[in-house]
Amino acid sequence: MTRNTLIVAAIWFMLAGLIYYLADNIQNPNKINRLGESSTVVLKRGLDGHYRAEALINGEKVNVLVDTGATGVAISQGVADRLNLKSIDAVRTNTANGNSIGYMVRLNSVKLGGIQANNVAAMIAPGLDGDVLLGMSFLGRMDVRLFKGEMTIKQIDNQAN
DSSP: OOHHHHHHHHHHHHHHHHHHHHHHHHHOOOOHHHHOSOSEEEEEOOTTSOEEEEEEETTEEEEEEEOTTOSSEEEOHHHHHHTTOOOSEEEEEEETTEEEEEEEEEEEEEEETTEEEEEEEEEEOTTOSSSEEEOHHHHTTEEEEEETTEEEEEEOTTOOO
């Protein structure tokens, strides 16, 4: 290859990387490093109308879909394996996709920005697409408000324990 070909290839590679970075930040605006450590977290709605974020479960970074309509925290089998979660009991569940079996677990901690809850009930959902559905077993301990495309989640005193 000539020197000019390498330069053009490098420019195209950098341009592709920049486009990927910008597209990812538009689709997933709630990165863990942007959420800060405040006791109030403000999530921006994605282009698809959902609130997605990066969170920490038992100290490990995971992608979550924040869902105020979900009863609890649901974790895909892949994430459960990565977090080395052990189920407590199998239960029959009824979801929008029909009946299935889930596996109850307890999470030591769930942290979203600067807000945290410990000893959170969750379920391993083997058929779950995606990573984690962050529902009311976490959100019910917080003050949650929706307004103009933003979800504000505020830590309520003594919820970390």
